Amino acid sequence: MKKRTKKLLFNWRIILLILFLVGSIATLALKPLTFGIDISGGVALVAQTEHPVDSDTMQLVVDSLQKRLNTLGVRDITIEAQGNQIVLVKVANVSTEEQANQIKAVIENQGVFYMEFNGEIFGTGKDVEYVGIYQIKSDNSWAVPFRISKAAAEKFAKLAEGKPGWPVDMFLDPPVNSLMVVPDNIYRLMNSTEFNAQAPNAPTLLERITKAFNITVVTYANQSAEEIAKLAQGKDKIVLINVPQELQTELENMNLTVRYIPGEPGVSDRQIIIKALGLYGPYSLGEGLASGQPQQDVQITGSAPDRLTAEREASTIYTVLKSGSLPVKLNVVGMEFISPRLGENFKTQALYAGLAALMTVLIIIYYHYRNWKIAIPVASTSLFEVIIILGFAALINWNLDLPSIAGIIAAIGTGVDQQVVITDELLSGERSERITRRASVLKRMGRAFFVIFASAATTIAAMSFLLVYFVGTLKGFAFTTILGVLIGILITRPAYAEIAKYLLGED
Incomplete structure (x- = not known):
């Protein structure tokens, strides 16, 4: 008996299940689950x-x-x-x-893309005629080629002549004609050479945005809302960065357009400035573009410490360039609020439904086989599957919504069916000599897993179709169903087969 128990505990399928289970519990302890809007x-x-x-x-x-x-x-x-x-x-x-x-206004108002040099706007999204596929080199440098209009190229050539290394800025939806109220440290950073690329003698970012977009930047020194409103006369909006938030309410009560950007832990002053301005860059002007000759085919280049970062940076610039010349307008045709209190009720109901489902599985399996040695492992395996699925969801920051939870339940239901197939195959053999019995067990397990893999393959194929072609609410259902089925056939089902063989004396 001890030998059989030791053999079970050191079975690689059992060890694999334990590793995934412990890893999932640790992940859930360190990273809370994220939930969808519903x-x-x-x-x-x-x-x-x-x-x-x-x-x-x-x-x-x-x-x-x-x-x-x-x-x-x-x-x-x-x-x-x-x-x-x-x-x-x-x-x-x-x-x-x-x-x-x-949010609706952001969706319906198409983004405006600007290209700026030395405080002069030399092109907008309308001047971007073509954007090529970005390229990543073996040294993790990247390049995004694109073509600008002839008029933009000629204007840029005059501005850039004899200025290699100077900063070239790109903006998406900058706060044009606005007043920015910022802390002293952010003001000093904007007025430093931090954003000057390879040309410390070039105008600072503060000077460039003031000239290009009529953005006035002032340091917050405990001004009242009335004083800020007076400074903002003639401006379209006020941008408040990491200042007392009550100013936003007071200014909005004066019927002024206000955007508030708070300071966040772990977010640098440079990142806050980039976010507030919609800034991409600055990019250093290459020698070839400082010749004074108009060039329509240009490229933005950069480098990164690793390929993943290079892919992300190049992809971001590619998207910004393309979005600046987006050829289609969006109109919001429907809007629906979902109460967080209702969502909390959904979460509680889903938890109760899951526990009730496990108890129902336990009772039904027991009454079917009249054996707790079968019922408890089946229900426990289903619970293990849920924990592993949730652990994986937390690891990849997958937002669990109601369809996703339904997908988990569907995967668990499929898993119980497959465990019943395994159990029935084990119970169908007749007693015989050890060698014959072992051969019989292997043969019956082969039949069981053939059925299981065939069922899993059809489920994955059907869900893959939903995942690829029917995005939206069905995407979460398809993803969690596929994830549950894969975890079942690769981890929990083989482990259950070993436990069932041990408990039924078939090993």
């Missing part, structure tokens, strides 16, 4: 393109909106394309109509 609450907006577009353009729309909403400081965003004309935007933790209308 559980955490928020607003869902349905936007429609003014005409049908192809899949590449639709993906560009999604990427562009993601960048723009992130730039505005909107968090927990899910943007999904549905078909060739509908974009579903879900933003968690939005509870007021004012916040939702701000």
Whole structure:
């Protein structure tokens, strides 16, 4: 008996299950689960393109909106394309109509892209005629080629002549004609050579944005809302950066347009400035572009410490350049709020439903076999699958919504069916000599796992179709179902087979 127990404990399938189980519990302890809008609450907006577009353009729309909403400081965003004309935007933790209308305005107002040099705007998104596929080299340097209009090229050539190394800035939706109220440390950074690329003698970022966009930057020195409003006369908006937030309310009560950007732990002053201005760059002007000769085909280059970072940086610039010349307009055709209190009820109900399902499985399996040695392992294996699925979801920051939870339940249901197949095969053999019995067990396990893998293959194939072609709410259902099935056939089902053989005396 001890020998059989020791053999079971050191079985690689059991060890694999334990490792994944411990790893999932540790992950859940360190990284809390993130939930979708239908559980955490928020607003869902349905936007429609003014005409049908192809899949590449639709993906560009999604990427562009993601960048723009992130730039505005909107968090927990899910943007999904549905078909060739509908974009579903879900933003968690939005509870007021004012916040939702701000997001709606961002979606409906197409982004404006600017190219600036030495305080002069030499091109906008309309001047970007073509954007090539970005390239990543073996040394992790990258390049994004693009073509600008002849007029922009000629203007840029005059501005850039004899200025190699000077900063070239690109902006997406900068706060044009605005007053920025900032702490002294941010003011000093904007007025330093930090954003001057390889030309310390070039104008500072503060000088460049003042000249190009009529942005006035002042240091916050405990001014009242009335004093700030007086400074903002003739401006379109006020941007408050890491100053007392009550100023925002007071200024908005004066019917002024205000954008508030708080300081965040771990976010540097440089990152706050880049976010507030919608700045990409600065990029150092190459020798070839400082000759004074107009060149329409240009490229932005950079380097990164590793390939993943290089891919991310190049992809960001590619998206910004493409979004500046986005050929389609979006209109919000539907908006729906989801209460976080309702979401909490969903979460509680899902937990109760899961526990009730496990208890039901335990009772049904017991009454079917009249054997606790079978019922408890089946229910326990289902619980282990849930823990591993949730651990994986926490690890990759997958937002669990109601369809995702339904997918977990569907995967667990499939898992119970497969465990019943394994158990029935083990119980179907007849007693015989040890060698014959062992051969019989292997043969029956082979039949059982043939059925299991065939069932899993058909489930994965069906869910893959939903995952690829029917994004949106079905995507979460398909992903968690596939994940649950894979965890089942690769980890928990083989482990259950070993435990069942041990408990039924078949090993």
